[in-house]
Amino acid sequence: MYDYLIVGSGLFGSIFAYEAGKKGKQCLVVEKRDHIGGNIYTKEVEGIQVHQYGAHIFHTSNREVWEYVQQFAEFNRYTNSPVANYKGEIYNLPFNMNTFNKLWGVVTPAEAKAKIEEQAAAYRTEHPANLEEQALNLVGKDIYEKLIKGYTEKQWGHRATELPPEIIKRLPVRYIYDNNYFNDIYQGIPIGGYTAMIEKMLAKAEVRLGVDYLEHKDELDALAEKIVYTGPIDAYYGYQFGELEYRSVSFETEVLDQPNYQGNAVVNYTEYEVPYTRIIEHKHFEFGTQDKTVISREYPAAWKKGDEPYYPVNNEKNNMLYHSYEKLAKEEKKVIFGGRLGTYKYMDMHHVVAEALRVTKEELI
Incomplete structure (x- = not known):
């Protein structure tokens, strides 16, 4: 028997596993994908840390959160300063x-x-x-x-x-010459990528990759005293009230035989006729000087079952539907729901860290 079965090896689940491990708890982490880290997974390609599921820039003004993540990685001084390309015209964002x-x-x-x-x-x-x-x-x-x-x-x-x-509801308009996208005090990207950071968090847990929890739910539930679930909450309950709406993203990544493709980590393409929303050039996140470069084009897509859900669509209709699932979740004695999908909230990484720390403090008294 394990003390906790943790479904998903993203930031929330990994922090829970780390904190539970410190308390001497036995944790089993099951991950549907063939790698750890969820959407913050990074993979080295041509000596470059590639953000496989889109750009992830850590930023926060919460000192506790910033000091917490520093345990697992040294962060560089990267400042997010995206630019917009509209029909070849370049504008700062x-x-x-x-x-x-x-x-x-x-x-x-x-x-x-x-x-x-x-x-x-x-x-x-x-x-x-x-x-x-x-x-x-x-x-x-x-x-x-x-x-x-x-x-x-x-x-x-x-x-x-x-x-x-x-x-x-509002649009950020700054009457200053400042291209820093975030207003937060702390900002950067872990040197060596996010995957190495997650590996340290999961060091004391048993991890099984390629395991679809919902396909083996009864068998897996029997292994642990409690479950920490970070997947989609509507899927957990078999969509009994209907499907929540998400936006998905597909990525087209390629290695280019040139040292610098666009001169910036993030370039948004704001004209409708260009089908992708932005191009990420990954080496610029770590000020890379490699001979080659890796770029990813991001294509937003409507979500359907079988796709990766990325962004909850938190309009009135979906929020009302979520509350039906939330009522069921609150009645659970053995299950803790967490993360962006488990709580149907759009959260940046620092929000996920703060929420994971709050939940673990309550749970692991």
């Missing part, structure tokens, strides 16, 4: 004075603010009925058409006029 200078030639914050207010006023709607009206209300035509419209439509799989205005 998030929207800042460098963006506004490129768009309109304005130099001072006052000039930029006046230009945005002028453009937004031309499209002012008291009660925006969709995302397009909301975005035009906030930033006007130029920023919306070049930097928001196409990217958002690709990301969500719907035209902006079909999306609810709540998706863009």
